[in-house]
Amino acid sequence: DAKTTQPTSMDCAEGRAANLPCNHSTISGNEYVYWYRQIHSQGPQYIIHGLKNNETNEMASLIITEDRKSSTLILPHATLRDTAVYYCIVRGDSGAGSYQLTFGKGTKLSVIP
């Protein structure tokens, strides 16, 4: 799976949009971009994933650049409960091995009142 690079930490004001970047310049054509987050003392939680098109669900939006070398997770209206470590993960989507996730260090997002 391709390697990802994320900022170590970010701050965001409550109620504002949080934009979390991720670089994955070595991503290959069949690899998806997944985002998970881990709130303190909890297991990771799935947020969203995408291949090449932008995606949106009830939690967030995922913007993937046209060359797929980077992406941005957007939390449209951050709340204090969104304070967590956010992991950007690239993985293939075929075969049994595709279910495995390789976690990097992630971005620690702090939402400030």
Next chain:
Amino acid sequence: SAVISQKPSRDICQRGTSLTIQCQVDSQVTMMFWYRQQPGQSLTLIATANQGSEATYESGFVIDKFPISRPNLTFSTLTVSNMSPEDSSIYLCSVAVRRTNTGELFFGEGSRLTVL
């Protein structure tokens, strides 16, 4: 989604002892994994729990230290053997649900082990 129950949620153990962590899922799942999260670190995959056969271990993890069982589609155990303080970590069970097509994994809340 899948509801994952892990037991124990936390424990304090003595050096040299072994502890078995249980993972129970409320639905049949295709894949089950065990992860370790050392203090202040990210998650590291230990192994894939295979139903009815030996687990598939990642580099750096061996069966003698982390024996794993998976007798059916909803249950797995991870044993941390002959524990040392370096084994103090959160151990997490993760599953892939057959019926979903998103490929997402669900995680338990983890079992926090402290080895004295």
